[in-house]
Amino acid sequence: MAILPILCYPDPRLHKVARPVQAVDDRIRTLVADMLATMYDAHGIGLAATQVDVHERLVVIDVSEERDQPLVLINPELVWTSAEKHLNEEGCLSVPGIYDGVERFDAVHVRALDAQGQSRVVEADGLLAVCIQHEMDHLMGKVFVEYLSPLKRNRIKTKMVKQQREARG
Numbered sequence: 001m002a003i004l005p006i007l008c009y010p011d012p013r014l015h016k017v018a019r020p021v022q023a024v025d026d027r028i029r030t031l032v033a034d035m036l037a038t039m040y041d042a043h044g045i046g047l048a049a050t051q052v053d054v055h056e057r058l059v060v061i062d063v064s065e066e067r068d069q070p071l072v073l074i075n076p077e078l079v080w081t082s083a084e085k086h087l088n089e090e091g092c093l094s095v096p097g098i099y100d101g102v103e104r105f106d107a108v109h110v111r112a113l114d115a116q117g118q119s120r121v122v123e124a125d126g127l128l129a130v131c132i133q134h135e136m137d138h139l140m141g142k143v144f145v146e147y148l149s150p151l152k153r154n155r156i157k158t159k160m161v162k163q164q165r166e167a168r169g
Helices: 026-041 126-139 150-168
Strands: 046-048 058-061 071-081 085-092 095-105 107-113 119-125
Touching (some): 026 046, 026 058, 085 126, 119 126
Antiparallel strands (some): 046 058, 071 107
């Protein structure tokens, strides 16, 4: 398993819309393993393929305390959302160190393929529901900071560009 480089906002590749996975084969299973290793290494709870510059509809998530319950969603689609929404504090591996409130559905049902290519419906609420919605946004080329005001978004963009410049030396 490889640790993959994670794209950082405002990298334009984060805004590419992911295409459907055509086949759940060894290439996809290797990508799943690499994405899980990358997510765990970065201490994240979710990672979309878009964030590692692979523009296919694939998400990995693990919101468990023990970090031992990985969830793989290939070609996910929302099939139901609750009427209720809440403001949740969110962060993102592509926007390190930045946290802010985003309104999300309290509960969702999502249909997707698992790592074996089997179709399943995941019923989620709480943190898992928030994480699924956040990661599915990445597949549509949307980063959570885009829900914030233009002023906040521009401040975050400036901060991220400065951090990236400093990191490069």
